[in-house]
Amino acid sequence: MVARPCAWSVYRNRAPRRRQLFRAKRAMGACRGNGWRVAMPANYNGPRQPGTPLFPPARAMKITDVEALHLRIPGVEEIADGTQDVLIVRVHTDSGLVGIGEVSSQSYVCKAIIEAPRSAERRHGLREIVVGQPAEDIDALWQRMYLHTNRYGRRGAAIHAISGVDLALWDLRGKALGQPVYQLWGARDPAPIRAYASYLFGDTPDETLRLAREARELGLTAVKFGWGPFGADADVDRDHVAAARRGVGDDCELMVDAGCKWDAPTALERARLLAPFRLAWLEEPLSQDDLKGYGELCPQSPLPIAAGEGEVTRYGFAELIERGVHVLQPDVAICGGLSVCREVSQMCRAAGRRAVPHCFSTGVNLAASLHWMAATGGDLVEYCLRPSPLLRKLVSNLPPLVAGRVSVPRGPGLGIELDDAVIEQYRVR
Numbered sequence: 075m076v077a078r079p080c081a082w083s084v085y086r087n088r089a090p091r092r093r094q095l096f097r098a099k100r101a102m103g104a105c106r107g108n109g110w111r112v113a114m115p116a117n118y119n120g121p122r123q124p125g126t127p128l129f130p131p132a133r134a135m136k137i138t139d140v141e142a143l144h145l146r147i148p149g150v151e152e153i154a155d156g157t158q159d160v161l162i163v164r165v166h167t168d169s170g171l172v173g174i175g176e177v178s179s180q181s182y183v184c185k186a187i188i189e190a191p192r193s194a195e196r197r198h199g200l201r202e203i204v205v206g207q208p209a210e211d212i213d214a215l216w217q218r219m220y221l222h223t224n225r226y227g228r229r230g231a232a233i234h235a236i237s238g239v240d241l242a243l244w245d246l247r248g249k250a251l252g253q254p255v256y257q258l259w260g261a262r263d264p265a266p267i268r269a270y271a272s273y274l275f276g277d278t279p280d281e282t283l284r285l286a287r288e289a290r291e292l293g294l295t296a297v298k299f300g301w302g303p304f305g306a307d308a309d310v311d312r313d314h315v316a317a318a319r320r321g322v323g324d325d326c327e328l329m330v331d332a333g334c335k336w337d338a339p340t341a342l343e344r345a346r347l348l349a350p351f352r353l354a355w356l357e358e359p360l361s362q363d364d365l366k367g368y369g370e371l372c373p374q375s376p377l378p379i380a381a382g383e384g385e386v387t388r389y390g391f392a393e394l395i396e397r398g399v400h401v402l403q404p405d406v407a408i409c410g411g412l413s414v415c416r417e418v419s420q421m422c423r424a425a426g427r428r429a430v431p432h433c434f435s436t437g438v439n440l441a442a443s444l445h446w447m448a449a450t451g452g453d454l455v456e457y458c459l460r461p462s463p464l465l466r467k468l469v470s471n472l473p474p475l476v477a478g479r480v481s482v483p484r485g486p487g488l489g490i491e492l493d494d495a496v497i498e499q500y501r502v503r
């Protein structure tokens with residue numbers, strides 16, 4: 075004789091099926107309040123209950139492949155120009171949607187990190203780690219990549235490569251929901267973001283003056299100078315910064331990048347010397363690993379100190395905040411992606427610091443940085459002016475610089491389109 079189930083177990087077994095049916099009908103566009111006949115808005119997902127998936131069943135996506143496309147212009151030079159080669163990441167899903175990301179690092183190494191086969195525990199390639207996984211829970215996927223690359227990762231190139239996948243996952247989520255990334259993070263109708271451009275100091279102060287005037291003619295209201303002859307001699311440094319200030323005028327934010335040239339005592343002397351020029355920040359005065367030096371310099375410096383363009387993970391940025399760094403500069407294509415940038419913005423808000431993107435590669439990086447700033451109340455983005463086709467042409471709808479500001483892309487996801495002809499022309503095979 076078969077025992078009859080009690081009333082509670084019948085309810086318990088049937089209720090999930092009713093909920094599934096409701097969600098399936100809702101995903102097809104039906105609405106209970108009108109006898110399931112009236113179509114609901116295409117983007118409406120209903121109130122999300124704890125424990126339910128982010129997407130209704132009809133939109134759930136599984137990752138089917140991760141492509142790493144290495145693009146490189148001919149004649150790459152050993153100069154501080156990240157637009158000469160790039161690793162583009164494309165995450166494919168069984169829904170047909172494809173997410174786009176970018177890695178700004180050693181492209182050959184990061185391509186290998188993505189494509190490496192399964193190995194012993196915690197030393198797999200990223201493609202092996204994410205293929206077959208649902209695409210919607212980005213935080214879970216980030217933690218999965220971080221954990222399963224643990225033996226060779228945690229910092230450096232493995233996190234750079236994770237950045238590319240993370241950007242592609244955010245692009246995918248936006249495309250699946252028909253919303254730009256900034257909207258996924260709660261922002262609506264963002265105003266164009268103010269931009270700054272980076273220039274090398276001229277060989278002479280007169281050349282620096284000319285470059286500074288050129289920057290203002292572009293409509294920029296924030297300009298950064300760095301590298302070149304700067305850093306070796308205090309008088310030369312003061313003359314160049316004086317020329318830059320004269321060229322951009324008093325109503326322009328002026329920043330200086332010291333290129334990691336000093337120790338903490340020298341940096342403090344220079345900060346005091348340059349204080350009359352009212353720099354918005356003095357960038358990377360010390361080695362990226364001189365955390366003790368940052369801890370000594372930051373509380374005493376009369377100028378805000380900026381750092382972090384090469385830093386990765388929330389742990390690295392938490393350390394910089396702890397040492398007193400005033401302006402944090404994550405690069406979305408280096409630090410671990412938009413997921414890490416959002417955390418850094420939250421930490422900066424809590425600690426009274428400023429987050430400003432480092433962005434010196436392609437339009438993928440620029441678009442992601444714009445979404446990040448738009449959604450977190452950021453007020454500045456770096457706008458690269460290099461002539462490389464990987465910057466100017468790879469993203470066919472590259473947001474232009476207009477009157478010193480850049481509009482945030484409005485399309486779903488990152489809101490960008492890649493030019494297939496540019497990919498074919500510069501792809502390394």
Ligand SMILES: [Mg+2]
Nearest residue numbers: 331357358383
């Ligand atoms: Mg820099």
